Amino acid sequence: MEQKIHPQYEARANILKAMGHPTRLFIIEELHKSERCVNELTEMVGSDVSTVSKHLSVLKNSGLVLDEKRGTSIYYRLCCPCVLDFIGCIETVLKTNAEKQMNIAQCCGIKLK
Amino acid sequence: MEQKIHPQYEARANILKAMGHPTRLFIIEELHKSERCVNELTEMVGSDVSTVSKHLSVLKNSGLVLDEKRGTSIYYRLCCPCVLDFIGCIETVLKTNAEKQMNIAQCCGIKLK
DNA sequence: TGGCTATTTTGCTATATTGCCAAATAAGAA
DNA sequence: TTCTTATTTGGCAATATAGCAAAATAGCCA
Numbered sequence: 001m002e003q004k005i006h007p008q009y010e011a012r013a014n015i016l017k018a019m020g021h022p023t024r025l026f027i028i029e030e031l032h033k034s035e036r037c038v039n040e041l042t043e044m045v046g047s048d049v050s051t052v053s054k055h056l057s058v059l060k061n062s063g064l065v066l067d068e069k070r071g072t073s074i075y076y077r078l079c080c081p082c083v084l085d086f087i088g089c090i091e092t093v094l095k096t097n098a099e100k101q102m103n104i105a106q107c108c109g110i111k112l113k
Numbered sequence: 114m115e116q117k118i119h120p121q122y123e124a125r126a127n128i129l130k131a132m133g134h135p136t137r138l139f140i141i142e143e144l145h146k147s148e149r150c151v152n153e154l155t156e157m158v159g160s161d162v163s164t165v166s167k168h169l170s171v172l173k174n175s176g177l178v179l180d181e182k183r184g185t186s187i188y189y190r191l192c193c194p195c196v197l198d199f200i201g202c203i204e205t206v207l208k209t210n211a212e213k214q215m216n217i218a219q220c221c222g223i224k225l226k
Numbered sequence: 227t228g229g230c231t232a233t234t235t236t237g238c239t240a241t242a243t244t245g246c247c248a249a250a251t252a253a254g255a256a
Numbered sequence: 257t258t259c260t261t262a263t264t265t266g267g268c269a270a271t272a273t274a275g276c277a278a279a280a281t282a283g284c285c286a
Binding site: 186 | 230231232233234235236
Binding site for chain 4: 057
């Protein structure tokens with residue numbers, strides 16, 4: 001039986017899956033601005049520190065971030081800043097969808113603000 | 114209580130999540146080459162047609178693909194081909210990780226083929 | 227109409243993810 | 257050493273996802 005979906009797709013999907021969570025996406029963007037320790041990120045995210053730690057571990061396992069211990073804290077930073085280039089395209093998708101919905105609404109005679 | 118993670122991140126994460134599955138990633142790449150109907154994709158993927166249909170519905174709901182009925186078949190095509198630009202960066206991440214692992218192995222005196 | 231083809235939906239089970247709490251770990255300061 | 261801070265881990269419940277098979281739906285053609 002032929003293997004149709006190659007391991008290559010698994011590897012790529014893992015990275016996209018790691019990015020596919022609002023909190024992790026937020027963290028990625030934050031780390032794009034500057035490195036941060038768990039404590040700081042927890043403050044920004046607003047959920048339990050263990051939750052943030054687990055999100056960071058997902059990002060680390062997928063190879064998207066690196067960590068470095070300095071003093072009493074562990075600082076995380078983005079491994080490949082190019083992942084932020086995705087956002088532009090994603091915004092294009094979102095905009096396209098929004099416009100599509102607007103057109104549908106207008107065709108139905110619904111007035112939008 | 115301040116809302117820390119904005120809806121914007123939810124929307125973006127949804128698109129990344131939709132891409133974060135090996136089969137769906139395969140389908141996206143296939144649709145990048147040319148539009149395809151469910152039948153053709155099912156053949157290529159090698160799993161049940163209902164499974165492929167569900168994956169396509171995920172991609173459609175996230176706005177990544179469009180469908181058009183022609184004759185008895187429904188043809189899917191990529192909405193925003195730019196999503197394929199991600200792959201280059203993802204490969205960079207994967208390559209970086211692979212090299213990191215190789216270095217670790219070499220430091221441990223493990224010989225690689 | 228009935229049969230055929232293409233696709234989607236539903237029902238189901240197995241598995242994975244999320245997020246919180248509490249406990250464990252690590253390391254610096256007193 | 258004990259106290260404190262920073263982070264990770266384990267346990268657990270709620271929720272979401274994946275994939276198959278069967279049933280339902282839609283549209284074409286004789």
